[in-house]
Every structure is written in C-alpha cells, then in structure tokens.
Amino acid sequence: MIDVQHLTKRYGEISAIEDVTFSVAKGEVLGFLGPNGAGKTTTMRILTGFMPATSGRATVAGYDVFENPMEVKRRIGYLPETPPVYSEMTINEYLLFVAKLKGLRGKSIRPCLEMALQKCSLGDVAGRLIANLSRGYRQRVGLAQAIIHNPDVLILDEPTVGLDPKQIIEIRQLIRSLSGEHTIILSTHILPEATAICQKVVIINRGRIVAVDSQERLSAQLRRSEKITLRVARSSAELAGRLAAVKGVQQVTLEEGIPGGFVVESELGKDVREDLARAVVEGGFGLLEIRPISMSLEDVFLRLTTEENLEGRGRS
C-alpha cells in the first residue's frame, strides 16, 4: 500500500532524513518510533505531499507522491502533530468543510460526517465551538477530520501526545478499531504505544532507519544482553576487574550516585549471578545486593538510539 524507497530530505547542509526505505502492506499498522527530532514528521509530511523530498521515491496506493499528488491526497487522511482545526468553527461546520475539501459531494457528505462523528465519539458535542474544546476532544476532531473521506491510508503524527491516560486509551482503541480497514502509519516516541497498536515497527533516529521489524521479533532481537545490578560494601578498582573476568560478562560499569554500585551486563540467556556473587565474596568486598534488571523495550530503544548517536558523533 505504501512503499518508500531511499527517501532523503535535506535542509541545506543538514539532512532531516537520510535514505529511508520501508513499506507497509494493506491493512497493516506501522509504528514509526524515534526520539523527538528524528525525522518522523518529515517522513510523514513527504508521504502526504505537504513537502517534497530531496531524493528518493514514495508511492501510496500505487501513485507516486511527487508525480501524482492529487490522487495520493485523495487517498490519504492525515492528522498532523497539531490538529489542524479552525477554532472559530463548530465541529459540524469544520467537518463539513473538510468533507468538501476532500472532494466529497452532495448526498455522500452527510453519512460520512455522521460516521466520523460516531467513530470518534463526538456526537454529543458536534454543535460546540472548537475553541471551547479540551485537548482530548480537539485531538478527536483531528482524527475525525482524517477519516471523514474514508481514505485507504491514515497517517497519524503522534496521535496521543498531550492527552491524559484515559484519553490515550480511548484514542488507541479507536486507532485499533480503524486498522484492517485502513492502512495506518502512526508516529510516536512512546514505546508502549507501539507495543499496544502496531504490527510492525520502524525505529528511526537522526534521520536514519535503525531497525524495521515486527514488534515481537524486534524486542527479542534488541534484547542483546542481561543486566544485573550489584552493590558491595567496600568498592575498589580491583573488584571491577574481577567482575569483568567472570565468564560471560560483557561489560562492567560503575553505577552513578550509588557508592559501591555496579551494573554488570552479560550474554543473553546466561545467568552469571552465582559466579558474580562468588567473585565478590571471595575477594571480601562485602556483598550487599545482587539483582537482575529486567530490560524494558524502553531501555533497549534508548540504548539503541543513543548508541547510534555515539556512532554518528564518531563519524562526524
């Protein structure tokens, strides 16, 4: 449904995205993950035809975004980071305008508007001025605006940002209910969100794709090591050396701010706690605590993106 090949966007010398390639099948939900400023919005804006790319190709529903923007725009529903609403209009007036803008005509407008209102649970407030709506409702109006012409593709830029937890759950449910029927790309910097909604995840950092995979495989693949936190009564440099010498240990770092605290990383699937404990006790350092750290997707993601950062800095 969506095919992106070697997309690059440069602003003068700085490149916002560099050689981005991915594809989304029909009915799939793709999560676009990355820290702020990674190039998520830029990629989405290129896909929607809002801005052209410097080089590369992007096709939506078989139409090239650069050569056939009108056909693409007809098939895309786009929710930008800030919902593009006119605060001086009521929800009804606004959606009516968007429906016409998206090319709906005559009798088809009313049912589409009703459908959008109902799907986004806006029926009760349809007559209210958008200026008086809360952030959550505005976001829903933004979503209603994106789905009103029943587009094949939905592009949602951080759809849950700035919402309270209850609203986040509602919006996620809504997006999930829209999947299947629509092909969806959504961006987020919140990992559980991707876990909750997406079948496929693209991790992007500093304008480059770091990883593309299904959610499960990605988290398995990214969990490259086990982490153990360790605390001793009498710390010394000698201990760090002993710990590092334990079989299976990959890295030993001092835990900041905690006297006698170490973080030990070891090979995946290997429990080195027993050996570590022995090393500490035999050296007489006074073992206080030893505990495995379960590595959340967040940690993995954070590490992946910061590692990339270091690499990037090394290059430049």
Add this chain to the structure above:
Amino acid sequence: MKNLMTIVSKELKVYFISPIAYVVTAVFLIITDFLFYLIAVNFTRISAQVLRSQGFMPQFNLQQMVFRPTYINMSVIMLFIMPMLTMRLFAEEKKSKTAELLMTSPVTLTEIVLGKFLAALAVFSIMLLMTFHMPLILTALTKVDWRPVLASYVGLLLLGGVFLSLGLFASSITENQIVAAVISLGLFLGLWLIGVASQGDVSTNSQAIVSYLSITEHLENFTKGLLDTRDVVYFGSLIILGLFLTHRVVESQRWK
C-alpha cells in the same frame, strides 16, 4: 470550480463568524459617511453663498465637487483598512497549522489562493455596495449624473482588488498577522506616494513612468468618469502580480 467554492465559502464563513467583517465595514462606513457629510455641507454652503452674492443658482458640477473628493477620501481610508481584511488569510492558517490540512487535501494551490482572494473581494464588495446610499441620498435633492459615479465604483472595486491581492501576498510571507498588516500598509503607501513624487508632471520619461505607476493617477481617471483600458490594465496587472507572488511564496515555503 467546486473546490474553489469550498474555499470561498469557508473564508466567508470565518469573516462573518468572527467580528472582522462587521468591524471593518462599520469603521469604513462611519468614516466615509462623516467625510461625505462634511463635503456635502460645504458644497451647499458655497452654493448658498454664491446664490446670495450673485443672485442666481450656480451650475456647480456635483461630480467634481462632491463625488470626486468623497471617492478619493474613500480610497485613502481603504489604504488603512484593507490590510485588516487580508492580514489573517495565510498568516493565521500557518500559525494555527491548518495550512497542513489545506496543503494535504486534493485541492490545488491556485484554488486556495484564488478562493481566499475572492472571499476577501466579496466582503469588500459588500462594504463598497453599502456606500452606495451616498449618491442615492443626493438623488433626492438634485440630479445625479450616474455615469461618472458608476465609473468611480468600478475604479474603487479594482483598487480594492489590488489592495487585497497585495495584502494576501503580505499575509503569505509571515505567520504574524501584525507583520502582515504593516507590510501591506507599507506597500499601499508606497504605491500611493509614487504619485506624490511625480505630482502630475510628465515632462520627462522617468516622470511619466513614475506617474504611470502611481495608484492615484489611475483612480483619478475613474472619478472623472473615464473608463480607460490603460487604467483597467494597470489595476488588473497589479492584482495578477499579487496573486502570482502569493502562489509562488506559498509554494516555495513547501520546499523549505
């Protein structure tokens, strides 16, 4: 065409939902009417004086002494008030990020630019139409020669079109409405002051060119009842220039 109407009707709706159209029209009418009143009263006083001293009713030219100054005054007030009609058209769209909706919808940029322009022109036409009570009042008192009056209205409409299209351009280059208004005002005053610089003296080539560029010069012809294609072409080309520049500016912003 339908797309164009969608944009026009949305812009009109915003003009009339917000107080902009009402306030601008009200201020415009109050000031023009007040000046018209002063001019008309002055005209009757002079006529009465002549009648008393000379003993006959003078054959003053109503167009020359009442309508012309009134319409010239109107154009000066337009100079200051028209930026208020156009300043938000693109600036607001950018500031509130609704530009993203327009630019990702299946409408062309030409339709967006033209739609906004036509909506503003419609509001201005209503304003202008409401000043039509001035000649109507005078028909009750004296005989009005309608042709120069109508020619003046054509001239004012074209002048309004120029102001709106340049104002639209000013609005497209910034996302700050006040900046947009000030830039439009600067552009309008510039076009106006060129006329002062030439002061009707066209003895040299450069003066002739400067005089041709001046808005005042061209409006004068209309208020004399002259419908000259040169003046229509002048205003028409300025309108097209403004719209073209707006189109290019908005298009180029996509590439940044």
